[in-house]
Amino acid sequence: MNEHYYTEEPTSKLVTEQITFRINETELKLTTASGVFSRKKIDLGTKILIENIEIKKNTKVLDLGCGYGIIGISIAKIIPDTKVVLTDANKRATQLAKQNAKQNNVTVDVRTGNSYETVAGETFDYILLNPPQTAGRKICFQLIEHAPQHLNKQGVFYLVARHKKGGAVLEAKMKETFGNAETVARESGFRVYKSTKQKD
Numbered sequence: 001m002n003e004h005y006y007t008e009e010p011t012s013k014l015v016t017e018q019i020t021f022r023i024n025e026t027e028l029k030l031t032t033a034s035g036v037f038s039r040k041k042i043d044l045g046t047k048i049l050i051e052n053i054e055i056k057k058n059t060k061v062l063d064l065g066c067g068y069g070i071i072g073i074s075i076a077k078i079i080p081d082t083k084v085v086l087t088d089a090n091k092r093a094t095q096l097a098k099q100n101a102k103q104n105n106v107t108v109d110v111r112t113g114n115s116y117e118t119v120a121g122e123t124f125d126y127i128l129l130n131p132p133q134t135a136g137r138k139i140c141f142q143l144i145e146h147a148p149q150h151l152n153k154q155g156v157f158y159l160v161a162r163h164k165k166g167g168a169v170l171e172a173k174m175k176e177t178f179g180n181a182e183t184v185a186r187e188s189g190f191r192v193y194k195s196t197k198q199k200d
């Protein structure tokens, strides 16, 4: 069977790597592995997302499609008093995210499941997504369409993508879903889009 980074239970031989990510004064050391997204180095889109989002302290954050946990762990490390939930369909990814949280001394809540199923009935102040575009537009649209029901009022949904490689379409879906979408960063062909939930 052909395995992708979004395969639920990768069976490929486990080959791990160690990578380092620096943000401001903070250095994170992460373990990545075969069968997960961007194992050789932090994805550029991910880096641009982390460097350009504004997260207030004392808030609840969802790292959707967390992979080995780089986004959620960075937020938990940098922004005081955030409660961060990480979720992904790929079991190998969530095992790594748990290990990486421990390795970097942060307390986060890592869950394994498809889409929003592990956060049924829960709401957040922020949802952060580097979408699984390889898995297809349908799943990316679903992740956007269901975001409002998991956001508090004035909650924010951030998404990063290459504008000319699917990003423009995802931005349009955000606008359709939330009634608003703005670009908060542009770098190397990537854009970070932001939508705010206006009503309950």
Ligand SMILES: C[S@@+](CC[C@H](N)C(=O)[O-])C[C@H]1O[C@@H](n2cnc3c(N)ncnc32)[C@H](O)[C@@H]1O
Pocket (backbone or CB within 6 Å): 005, 006, 007, 037, 038, 043, 046, 064, 065, 066, 067, 068, 069, 070, 071, 087, 088, 089, 090, 093, 113, 114, 115, 116, 130, 131, 132, 133, 135, 139
């Ligand atoms: C582009 S990767 C981003 C990973 C990580 N956030 C990062 O930036 O390195 C997208 C992630 O979404 C996950 N994913 C794909 N389909 C999913 C689904 N239906 N439900 C939850 N996660 C999914 C993949 O396993 C993958 O880890």
